[in-house]
Amino acid sequence: xxxxxxxxxxxxxxxxxxxxxxxxxxxxxxxxxxxxxxxxxxxxxxxxxxxxxxxxxxxxxxxxxxxxxxxxxxxxxxxxxxxxxxxxxxxxxxxxxxxxxxxxxxxxxxxxxxxxxxxxxxxxxxxxxxxxxxxxxxxxxxxxxxxxxxxxxxxxxxxxxxxxxxxxxxxxxxxxxxxxxxxxxxxxxxxxxxxxxxxxxxxxxxxxxxxxxxxxxxxx
Amino acid sequence: xxxxxxxxxxxxxxxxxxxxxxxxxxxxxxxxxxxxxxxxxxxxxxxxxxxxxxxxxxxxxxxxxxxxxxxxxxxxxxxxxxxxxxxxxxxxxxxxxxxxxxxxxxxxxxxxxxxxxxxxxxxxxxxxxxxxxxxxxxxxxxxxxxxxxxxxxxxxxxxxxxxxxxxxxxxxxxxxxxxxxxxxxxxxxxxxxxxxxxxxxxxxxxxxxxxxxxxxxxxxxxxxxxxxxxxxxxxxxxxxxxxxxxxxxxxxxxxxxxxxxxxxxxxxxxxxxxxxxxxxxxxxxxxxxxxxxxxxxxxxxxxxxxxxxxxxxxxxxxxxxxxxxxxxxxxxxxxxxxxxxxxxxxxxxxxxxxxxxxxxxxxxxxxxxxxxxxxxxxxxxxxxxxxxxxxxxxxxxxxxxxxxxxxxxxxxxxxxxxxxxxxxxxxxxxxxxxxxxxxxxxxxxxxxxxxxxxxxxxxxxxxxxxxxxxxxxxxxxxxxxxxxxxxxxxxxxxxxxxxxxxxxxxxxxxxxxxxxxxxxxxxxxxxx
Numbered sequence: 001x002x003x004x005x006x007x008x009x010x011x012x013x014x015x016x017x018x019x020x021x022x023x024x025x026x027x028x029x030x031x032x033x034x035x036x037x038x039x040x041x042x043x044x045x046x047x048x049x050x051x052x053x054x055x056x057x058x059x060x061x062x063x064x065x066x067x068x069x070x071x072x073x074x075x076x077x078x079x080x081x082x083x084x085x086x087x088x089x090x091x092x093x094x095x096x097x098x099x100x101x102x103x104x105x106x107x108x109x110x111x112x113x114x115x116x117x118x119x120x121x122x123x124x125x126x127x128x129x130x131x132x133x134x135x136x137x138x139x140x141x142x143x144x145x146x147x148x149x150x151x152x153x154x155x156x157x158x159x160x161x162x163x164x165x166x167x168x169x170x171x172x173x174x175x176x177x178x179x180x181x182x183x184x185x186x187x188x189x190x191x192x193x194x195x196x197x198x199x200x201x202x203x204x205x206x207x208x209x210x211x212x213x214x215x216x217x218x219x220x
Numbered sequence: 221x222x223x224x225x226x227x228x229x230x231x232x233x234x235x236x237x238x239x240x241x242x243x244x245x246x247x248x249x250x251x252x253x254x255x256x257x258x259x260x261x262x263x264x265x266x267x268x269x270x271x272x273x274x275x276x277x278x279x280x281x282x283x284x285x286x287x288x289x290x291x292x293x294x295x296x297x298x299x300x301x302x303x304x305x306x307x308x309x310x311x312x313x314x315x316x317x318x319x320x321x322x323x324x325x326x327x328x329x330x331x332x333x334x335x336x337x338x339x340x341x342x343x344x345x346x347x348x349x350x351x352x353x354x355x356x357x358x359x360x361x362x363x364x365x366x367x368x369x370x371x372x373x374x375x376x377x378x379x380x381x382x383x384x385x386x387x388x389x390x391x392x393x394x395x396x397x398x399x400x401x402x403x404x405x406x407x408x409x410x411x412x413x414x415x416x417x418x419x420x421x422x423x424x425x426x427x428x429x430x431x432x433x434x435x436x437x438x439x440x441x442x443x444x445x446x447x448x449x450x451x452x453x454x455x456x457x458x459x460x461x462x463x464x465x466x467x468x469x470x471x472x473x474x475x476x477x478x479x480x481x482x483x484x485x486x487x488x489x490x491x492x493x494x495x496x497x498x499x500x501x502x503x504x505x506x507x508x509x510x511x512x513x514x515x516x517x518x519x520x521x522x523x524x525x526x527x528x529x530x531x532x533x534x535x536x537x538x539x540x541x542x543x544x545x546x547x548x549x550x551x552x553x554x555x556x557x558x559x560x561x562x563x564x565x566x567x568x569x570x571x572x573x574x575x576x577x578x579x580x581x582x583x584x585x586x587x588x589x590x591x592x593x594x595x596x597x598x599x600x601x602x603x604x605x606x607x608x609x610x611x612x613x614x615x616x617x618x619x620x621x622x623x624x625x626x627x628x629x630x631x632x633x634x635x636x637x638x639x640x641x642x643x644x645x646x647x648x649x650x651x652x653x654x655x656x657x658x659x660x661x662x663x664x665x666x667x668x669x670x671x672x673x674x675x676x677x678x679x680x681x682x683x684x685x686x687x688x689x690x691x692x693x694x695x696x697x698x699x700x701x702x703x704x705x706x707x708x709x710x711x712x713x714x715x716x717x718x719x720x721x722x723x724x725x726x727x728x729x730x731x732x733x734x735x736x737x738x739x740x741x742x743x744x745x746x747x748x
Binding site: 203 | 247250251252255256257264313314317318321322325372376388389390392393396397400414418421440441442444445446448449450452453457459460467468469470471472473474475476477478479484485487488
């Protein structure tokens, strides 16, 4: 804890140094202009109490506004969240490992034939496209479509996972929840599906996520 | 031309300024002006910042930086260690809330009194950024508790951040289920919270960089008073957590700190992007206020290099770091000479008051002009038929001068006095004060701003120091202090000014032994 404190507050060292430099200068100058010391006055307790009363009045809004309640969500509602991260299928089903292996073999063969001057072409290794399909998620509540959205893969080359997060309002009670996940941008039949009837309590949050271990959509 | 217009920015205060000054006048009835909290709101804000830092360090020692332990560690402080940890937590929260309040009041005051234009653009603009840093720091501070309030704040601020193109990933994924919540997130939040105070301190440096001798500490009674007030609130209304965050249910009615979370309710009515546009528009508008409401700027002070001795007094007294020294350019034997940065010059004339060598001049109110006026009015007074003691009054244009409409030095209904209006009382040179006495005037009445509330920051303090003898250039000790009276007035206190002026005249009539207060005050502070 002390180490963390010291590291975090190391930022303050230059701040204090600058503050010291900034406010030292006028004091040094004061020697020039202040021909004698200003008389210091003892603390006036009466003045301090009056000041306390005034400051109290000034900051009195804290009594009313520092913890005034707010209901952000309307009462009598519940929520269905769709939240998970998953990579879509590759746009081109390319055998990257095989490509690399083959390139290695070509290099070794070239080395045998051409000698030491032969260089491996890194460009050849990178030809395997890594781009992934976006994910498409469709959610139906009681048979009505509540979500139908496509989530692009992340990364500069669109080769990383897609992040899905949606917060849907839902009425409490027994609800039939249906979810479909398309890994190839919504073409064909869904890769993963879920259909469940759930009893949703007031203010409850139901969550649809993709479970990596069971490789399935789950409702919690 | 009346004196009020002659000395430049001598316009009567506008409606907003009058309202604000009237409110401050009421406060001055309750407390001495030097302890008026409205005169040092910025310094009170810095005091609150220190309280936040100290109490925050204490809280950090007990804080468990983890998703599972954060709430319990804060609860331990509030419930089991209520006598110290709980008080520290309350101080931390209420000092933060107080900081927001005084920051808003500080900005309102600066705007109402016109203290944001021209040379003050940097403190204003940096203040707008500083205010946002304070708000952001506070929001992340609430995250750390990880109660229901923290959760809704986290969710809503994640909604806001997701709307920015710099965040590619949905941050709300972290709050979808308890298992997604990582300790690393709490480290990041803690770092942002800590960094906000570092950023605030750095911005504070920028905020004050063009201000000489910035008041960063309130007067002692106010320090004690403010800390006492924070303790009082902490005991009366201890800061408590909301119930622990439960990610399986929507947060019901949550206690909201409106000082920091005022933006979030906007998400009920607008999308995060629309809210960002609104925030950005408001920030830009607030930030460029100094340029939107540009008033006429008076010409900067001019240096007469041939008269400059390089004594540096003007540089020391300039409230806005507008004067620097550079090596001599005219071959004279003095090592340095003064040079004015016109962009920073407030045309207040305080440097003129610091220079009794005639090396600085305000183009619109030259030293020669002012001295001519003093001589002319003094002679006019002495020659006038009015009986009784005669008084020459120096009035500050931003203080009483803002409400006194003098015509050629004559105040309507007052024939025993003439007044010379100057941009700031700090412009009053010791040699200027000698003229009325040498001409035969009985007393000199100096009306500046209220103590601690000089429009140009320090003019009245420097003047008082010069008369009291502890600040160069000092007023000669041979000048009869019993016949000099200094009093402070705001621009809405013409009645008080006239009453004090008459009282001073009457005290002169009773003679110097009649217990003249100003004489006693100055005598007390004279150097031994």
